[in-house]
Amino acid sequence: MVDEQRKEKGDTRVPPGLVRFELLHEDTGTKARRGRLHTPHGPIETPIFMPVGTVGSVKGVGPDDLVNLDAQIILGNTYHLMLRPGEPLIQEMGGLHRFISWDRPMLTDSGGFQVFSLSEKRKITEEGAAFQSHLDGSRHSLSPERSIAIQETLGADVIMAFDECPPSTEDRPYLEKSLARTTRWLHRCVKAWSRERSSLFGIVQGGLHEDLRKRHAEEICAVDLPGYALGGYSVGEAPEAMHAGVAYSAPLLPRDRPRYLMGVGTPLDLVTCVEQGVDMFDCVLPTRCARNGLLFTSEGKLVIRNAAYAKDPRPVDPTCSCYTCRTFSRAYLRHLFAAGEILAMRLNTLHNLHYFLTLMADVRRAISEDRFASFAKDFRARAHAQEAERTRGR
Amino acid sequence: MVDEQRKEKGDTRVPPGLVRFELLHEDTGTKARRGRLHTPHGPIETPIFMPVGTVGSVKGVGPDDLVNLDAQIILGNTYHLMLRPGEPLIQEMGGLHRFISWDRPMLTDSGGFQVFSLSEKRKITEEGAAFQSHLDGSRHSLSPERSIAIQETLGADVIMAFDECPPSTEDRPYLEKSLARTTRWLHRCVKAWSRERSSLFGIVQGGLHEDLRKRHAEEICAVDLPGYALGGYSVGEAPEAMHAGVAYSAPLLPRDRPRYLMGVGTPLDLVTCVEQGVDMFDCVLPTRCARNGLLFTSEGKLVIRNAAYAKDPRPVDPTCSCYTCRTFSRAYLRHLFAAGEILAMRLNTLHNLHYFLTLMADVRRAISEDRFASFAKDFRARAHAQEAERTRGR
Numbered sequence: 003m004v005d006e007q008r009k010e011k012g013d014t015r016v017p018p019g020l021v022r023f024e025l026l027h028e029d030t031g032t033k034a035r036r037g038r039l040h041t042p043h044g045p046i047e048t049p050i051f052m053p054v055g056t057v058g059s060v061k062g063v064g065p066d067d068l069v070n071l072d073a074q075i076i077l078g079n080t081y082h083l084m085l086r087p088g089e090p091l092i093q094e095m096g097g098l099h100r101f102i103s104w105d106r107p108m109l110t111d112s113g114g115f116q117v118f119s120l121s122e123k124r125k126i127t128e129e130g131a132a133f134q135s136h137l138d139g140s141r142h143s144l145s146p147e148r149s150i151a152i153q154e155t156l157g158a159d160v161i162m163a164f165d166e167c168p169p170s171t172e173d174r175p176y177l178e179k180s181l182a183r184t185t186r187w188l189h190r191c192v193k194a195w196s197r198e199r200s201s202l203f204g205i206v207q208g209g210l211h212e213d214l215r216k217r218h219a220e221e222i223c224a225v226d227l228p229g230y231a232l233g234g235y236s237v238g239e240a241p242e243a244m245h246a247g248v249a250y251s252a253p254l255l256p257r258d259r260p261r262y263l264m265g266v267g268t269p270l271d272l273v274t275c276v277e278q279g280v281d282m283f284d285c286v287l288p289t290r291c292a293r294n295g296l297l298f299t300s301e302g303k304l305v306i307r308n309a310a311y312a313k314d315p316r317p318v319d320p321t322c323s324c325y326t327c328r329t330f331s332r333a334y335l336r337h338l339f340a341a342g343e344i345l346a347m348r349l350n351t352l353h354n355l356h357y358f359l360t361l362m363a364d365v366r367r368a369i370s371e372d373r374f375a376s377f378a379k380d381f382r383a384r385a386h387a388q389e390a391e392r393t394r395g396r
Numbered sequence: 397m398v399d400e401q402r403k404e405k406g407d408t409r410v411p412p413g414l415v416r417f418e419l420l421h422e423d424t425g426t427k428a429r430r431g432r433l434h435t436p437h438g439p440i441e442t443p444i445f446m447p448v449g450t451v452g453s454v455k456g457v458g459p460d461d462l463v464n465l466d467a468q469i470i471l472g473n474t475y476h477l478m479l480r481p482g483e484p485l486i487q488e489m490g491g492l493h494r495f496i497s498w499d500r501p502m503l504t505d506s507g508g509f510q511v512f513s514l515s516e517k518r519k520i521t522e523e524g525a526a527f528q529s530h531l532d533g534s535r536h537s538l539s540p541e542r543s544i545a546i547q548e549t550l551g552a553d554v555i556m557a558f559d560e561c562p563p564s565t566e567d568r569p570y571l572e573k574s575l576a577r578t579t580r581w582l583h584r585c586v587k588a589w590s591r592e593r594s595s596l597f598g599i600v601q602g603g604l605h606e607d608l609r610k611r612h613a614e615e616i617c618a619v620d621l622p623g624y625a626l627g628g629y630s631v632g633e634a635p636e637a638m639h640a641g642v643a644y645s646a647p648l649l650p651r652d653r654p655r656y657l658m659g660v661g662t663p664l665d666l667v668t669c670v671e672q673g674v675d676m677f678d679c680v681l682p683t684r685c686a687r688n689g690l691l692f693t694s695e696g697k698l699v700i701r702n703a704a705y706a707k708d709p710r711p712v713d714p715t716c717s718c719y720t721c722r723t724f725s726r727a728y729l730r731h732l733f734a735a736g737e738i739l740a741m742r743l744n745t746l747h748n749l750h751y752f753l754t755l756m757a758d759v760r761r762a763i764s765e766d767r768f769a770s771f772a773k774d775f776r777a778r779a780h781a782q783e784a785e786r787t788r789g790r
Contacts, residue, residue, distance in 0.1 A: 059732055059739040066719065087706070087731045094707055095727050103723045312481070313488055325460065329497045333489050337481045338453055345453040347738055 031375030081116030146190035219254035292350035302388030324356035425769030475510030491551035540584035613648035686744035696782030718750035
């Protein structure tokens with residue numbers, strides 16, 4: 003019904019130069035959607051997983067690797083980049099795309115989440131957030147206006163509204179106050195937004211409270227924007243609770259705009275939330291796990307340091323076509339990891355990113371071929387069987 | 397005159413299957429030589445620089461990168477590999493080439509140098525060396541027979557004799573005793589050597605004592621081997637002392653066999669020692685410096701963390717064609733290094749290896765075209781001017 007409200011206003015188009023979402027196909031058996039997001043740096047096929055390039059690099063791999071992996075879009079973190087090297091320097095170097103040598107689409111977050119999760123001595127007021135850098139304790143501030151200004155300076159194709167992501171443990175009165183403020187902050191973001199090159203997405207919060215999600219979705223989606231996101235999931239709740247929450251709140255977002263589930267998630271999360279109509283995901287999981295030696299495979303998770311792999315001549319995943327699996331044995335990867343070699347992190351990262359990106363390509367194909375319901379069912383059954391196996395194996 | 401001794405014996409050929417050195421051209425103005433070492437894994441054009449893959453990876457880069465950089469041969473360290481993962485495991489995985497997915501030539505050292513420089517509580521006797529691992533204190537031993545057995549198990553194309561590399565601070569009586577033992581050890585190495593797949597190189601020691609070098613070269617080169625090395629240089633002495641030492645001792649090695657100067661060196665060392673007739677070099681310098689942010693360029697050394705590069709849009713070396721220089725600014729590389737990103741080490745390593753390998757390609761061309769004397773003279777003049785500039789800049 004948010005859709006109807008927006009349609010009534012007759013403002014379903016976004017200005018030229020901004021991103022435009024093309025809904026290619028809706029799966030008949032589920033809410034899954036196959037789409038294409040047109041951006042100033044080319045199209046993105048959705049549903050999509052976006053690797054995270056926190057401080058200007060997706061850890062362990064270069065832009066050449068990301069192109070080889072067919073990563074269509076990557077994420078940059080406003081909080082990290084404003085602290086180091088700072089957006090004035092990036093501006094002087096020609097913007098974030100040019101600075102990091104990435105000419106495909108890019109998305110930046112607002113910095114809000116990191117202020118609340120990483121920074122020290124933060125203070126949140128109606129104006130915004132004052133905080134100290136986690137790097138050197140230096141004092142900084144972010145507000146809706148400043149976040150948009152920094153993100154427009156960085157020049158990503160998609161920029162995010164400045165919001166508060168309150169801990170799910172907060173009591174209801176605080177949550178209501180926070181949500182109302184995030185809505186006011188969105189209006190300030192929209193006012194500050196130039197609409198020139200970067201497309202602003204709004205963020206719906208509300209934790210696991212269905213009524214709060216609904217009210218906030220109505221408030222946020224009443225503002226005509228090129229896309230909308232769900233924030234505040236995957237922040238410690240059980241996966242089942244998150245899945246139920248997304249199942250409820252994804253359909254609250256307009257059908258003709260991309261739906262971005264922030265900070266999610268595991269392969270199972272991706273498949274399950276695509277089924278609920280989510281189009282975009284980002285998460286540090288594949289890259290962070292890779293650096294810790296946890297590899298995602300068609301047979302479940304593989305902890306490469308395990309002694310069982312010491313003399314295992316097989317690739318990490320016999321069905322995988324990534325460089326790591328085409329070239330090296332588990333035994334070699336275990337050796338590199340045990341020896342603390344940098345190459346271990348790189349090869350593991352290449353594999354995990356390939357797994358996530360290939361999974362999403364498979365997801366898109368299944369939707370296009372109208373067989374996503376069985377794809378998701380099979381995937382879930384396998385994932386649960388693997389998890390049971392793993393738990394027994396302990 | 398060692399040449400003549402060997403020729404008199406009529407044993408100038410090495411068995412088939414082993415490496416064979418083809419002397420293509422001798423520079424008319426210097427002692428520099430252009431050669432080709434034929435190995436079971438293909439030919440190596442000399443003079444050559446060999447990147448060091450200590451524990452089974454050239455730190456930060458994969459075999460695909462090394463092929464792209466046109467690295468013709470890499471080095472593996474017997475000491476590191478025998479401790480972790482151990483040669484029985486590598487044997488079970490099909491040998492070192494297969495284990496690390498490298499199908500070009502490879503050389504392993506004997507482990508001797510690391511026993512003397514890295515291990516704990518080492519004890520050297522006529523039999524060999526007993527020592528404790530620097531990793532976990534576990535007890536191990538190496539002898540001429542055991543070093544050759546491990547190296548033949550690893551299966552490199554070139555293997556090195558087990559020797560002692562005594563500190564240059566040792567007194568003369570100890571050095572004489574050590575050299576005589578290294579000669580006896582070489583005879584034991586030769587006896588243990590199967591001659592099947594790996595070609596044994598002898599090592600001449602003697603520090604900076606000309607008479608000891610001469611005597612030891614005569615002893616070592618009296619044994620007919622596919623190649624000979626100079627050990628005990630670049631272990632703390634001044635570069636000029638090393639250059640003078642190599643100028644004296646390189647011509648002591650047979651003209652028709654490859655001459656390998658172990659553990660050397662800087663770009664200036666390479667050019668200067670090629671001029672004295674050295675064919676092969678290895679050193680951790682380009683890779684280790686890369687990880688510490690020191691980059692080699694046509695304009696001298698560049699310390700990437702320097703504030704001067706914070707907003708420098710130029711590549712590290714405007715004349716360089718490596719991926720790093722083709723793609724990124726000094727400003728970006730400085731940012732990655734300051735942020736401790738893994739990608740910094742990788743990009744710096746790609747650049748430094750490209751610099752060393754391209755320098756050697758230039759060296760080979762200059763020799764082939766009979767203009768190495770002026771090449772070396774110009775290179776030295778530039779290097780000294782850059783060093784003077786750098787010192788003034790401090």
